[in-house]
Amino acid sequence: MTCPIRQALGNAGLTACPGAVSRISARAGEKLDATGFAPDTVFRVVNGMLMQEHVSDDGRRHVAAFKTSGDLSWPLPSREAGEFREFYEAVNPTELCIISIDPISRCAPGADTLLKTLYTAARIEVSRAQEQMFLLARSSATERLAGFLLDLAKRTGHGTKRGFELKLSMRRERIADHLGMQPETISRIMTQFKKSGIIRLPRPSLVIIPDLKALSNIAFGAP
Amino acid sequence: MTCPIRQALGNAGLTACPGAVSRISARAGEKLDATGFAPDTVFRVVNGMLMQEHVSDDGRRHVAAFKTSGDLSWPLPSREAGEFREFYEAVNPTELCIISIDPISRCAPGADTLLKTLYTAARIEVSRAQEQMFLLARSSATERLAGFLLDLAKRTGHGTKRGFELKLSMRRERIADHLGMQPETISRIMTQFKKSGIIRLPRPSLVIIPDLKALSNIAFGAP
DNA sequence: CGCAATCTTGATGATTATCAAATAATGTGG
DNA sequence: CCACATTATTTGATAATCATCAAGATTGCG
Structure with a gap:
C-alpha cells in the first residue's frame, strides 16, 4: 500500500479501471525500450533497481537516474531530430508497474488526489534533476x-x-x-x-x- | 490569455481567489531569493528573461535554465545540508507572476484542468532537465x-x-x-x-x- | 569622450580521457 | 567444488581538453 496510485484512489478506485495498470518483471540486465508509450504513461518501480538510460545516435550514453522502490519515472515524449533514445534496464531483478493515467483519472473516484500526487512527484523529480545538473556542471x-x-x-x-x-x-x-x-x-x-x-x-x-x-x-x- | 492558469480557470475562476497570483517586475540584473516560498508556489515568466541560479556555499554557481515568456518554474523545496541556494535573476527587464496553487485549486472551478496543466508542464521540465544532463555529461x-x-x-x-x-x-x-x-x-x-x-x-x-x-x-x- | 566592466587572447597547468596491458572477479560445465 | 574461460576492473603511460592566471583589447555607459 505504499503505491501512490493506490493511496490516491484506494483499491476500489483502481479496480474500476481494468487494464490501466500492468505489472512487469525484469531479470537483471533486461532492457525495456521506452519509445512508443502513450504520453500519459508513468512507470513505478515496485522493487529492485532500474537504470533510466539515454543513448544518442552516435552511441554516447547517459544514465539519468538509478530508480529504486517507489520511484516514479516518465518515459520521454517521442524523440525529435537530434535527441536521444530512452531505455530502462534492470540492474537487479525488478518489478515495475506501467500505469496509464488518463483512463484512471477519467473513471476512478479520487482522481484529483492522484493528479496532485503525480504533480508533486514530478516536481521532486525536477529538483533531483537540478541537483544532478549542478553535480555534472560544477x-x-x-x-x-x-x-x-x-x-x-x-x-x-x-x-x-x-x-x-x-x-x-x-x-x-x-x-x-x-x-x-x-x-x-x-x-x-x-x-x-x-x-x-x-x-x-x-x-x-x-x-x-x-x-x-x-x-x-x-x-x-x-x- | 496564453497564461496556463487563466486558460485552465478562465477569468472568473481566477478572480474567485484574490491574492493567489501576484505580479512582479524586475529590472535587468535584479535578483530574487527563491528560498522561503510556500511549497505550492509556481513562477511564471510573462515576458523578458530570467535565470534560475543555484549557488553552493563555496560559491560555485550553476544556471539551471534561462526562462523566457510562458515558462514556468518551481522554487526548490527548502534547502537541506549540502544543498545549494536558489536565485532568480532578470537578464532583461522581466515581468513574472508568483502563483499560489493551493488556494486556487481549492476555491476555483476548473481546478482539475489546472492541475493537469501544471503536471504536464512539470513533466516537460523533467524532459528538458534530462536533455541538459546529457549535454553536461556527454x-x-x-x-x-x-x-x-x-x-x-x-x-x-x-x-x-x-x-x-x-x-x-x-x-x-x-x-x-x-x-x-x-x-x-x-x-x-x-x-x-x-x-x-x-x-x-x-x-x-x-x-x-x-x-x-x-x-x-x-x-x-x-x- | 573617458572610465569601468567585459571580453578576448596567450601561456601554462590540472584534470580527465584514451589506449594498452595486467590483474582480479565471476560464472560454467565437468 | 574446482579449473578454466570470460568478463570486469585496475593500473600505467600518454594525450586531449579545459581551467587558471595574466595581460591586452573592446564595449558600453555615464
Whole structure:
C-alpha cells in the first residue's frame, strides 16, 4: 500500500479501471525500450533497481537516474531530430508497474488526489534533476563519485558493525555513464578513497563506508 | 490569455481567489531569493528573461535554465545540508507572476484542468532537465555551446536577411555557468565559430547564424 | 569622450580521457 | 567444488581538453 496510485484512489478506485495498470518483471540486465508509450504513461518501480538510460545516435550514453522502490519515472515524449533514445534496464531483478493515467483519472473516484500526487512527484523529480545538473556542471570527478556513493548508500545501503554497507550491482561503466566520466576514472578514484580510508572495498561490488560524514564532506567540496 | 492558469480557470475562476497570483517586475540584473516560498508556489515568466541560479556555499554557481515568456518554474523545496541556494535573476527587464496553487485549486472551478496543466508542464521540465544532463555529461564544450546558441536562437531569435539573429543579453560568465564551463572557454569557442563561418559576431552580444543546420550539426556531434 | 566592466587572447597547468596491458572477479560445465 | 574461460576492473603511460592566471583589447555607459 505504499503505491501512490493506490493511496490516491484506494483499491476500489483502481479496480474500476481494468487494464490501466500492468505489472512487469525484469531479470537483471533486461532492457525495456521506452519509445512508443502513450504520453500519459508513468512507470513505478515496485522493487529492485532500474537504470533510466539515454543513448544518442552516435552511441554516447547517459544514465539519468538509478530508480529504486517507489520511484516514479516518465518515459520521454517521442524523440525529435537530434535527441536521444530512452531505455530502462534492470540492474537487479525488478518489478515495475506501467500505469496509464488518463483512463484512471477519467473513471476512478479520487482522481484529483492522484493528479496532485503525480504533480508533486514530478516536481521532486525536477529538483533531483537540478541537483544532478549542478553535480555534472560544477563538481570534480572525486566529488561526483562521493556524492553518488552517498546517495546510493542512503537509498539502498544498510548499517553494519563495520560501517555502512553498500552493494554496487551496476558495473563501473554505468556509474561512469551516470556521472559523465569514464570507467577508468571511477576505478582510480575508488582506489584513492580506499587508500585514504574513506571506503573499504573487499570486492569491486561491495563498498563499506566507515564514516558517512567523511564521505559527505568530500561530496560537498571539502578540500 | 496564453497564461496556463487563466486558460485552465478562465477569468472568473481566477478572480474567485484574490491574492493567489501576484505580479512582479524586475529590472535587468535584479535578483530574487527563491528560498522561503510556500511549497505550492509556481513562477511564471510573462515576458523578458530570467535565470534560475543555484549557488553552493563555496560559491560555485550553476544556471539551471534561462526562462523566457510562458515558462514556468518551481522554487526548490527548502534547502537541506549540502544543498545549494536558489536565485532568480532578470537578464532583461522581466515581468513574472508568483502563483499560489493551493488556494486556487481549492476555491476555483476548473481546478482539475489546472492541475493537469501544471503536471504536464512539470513533466516537460523533467524532459528538458534530462536533455541538459546529457549535454553536461556527454558533450564537448563546443557541442554544448552550439546547443545553447541553437536553443536560444529558436526561443528568442528572429530571422533576418543576413541569417538568424540572436541577442545574448547575458554575460559570458553566465553562459559558462549554464554549460559547466569557464567564460574564457566560451570566448575561445565563439572565436572558433566565427573563424569557421558558423556564426558572425559583430558585437559580443549579437550572434548571427547564417545556417542553423550547420550549427545544429555541431551541437549533435558532427566531427 | 573617458572610465569601468567585459571580453578576448596567450601561456601554462590540472584534470580527465584514451589506449594498452595486467590483474582480479565471476560464472560454467565437468 | 574446482579449473578454466570470460568478463570486469585496475593500473600505467600518454594525450586531449579545459581551467587558471595574466595581460591586452573592446564595449558600453555615464
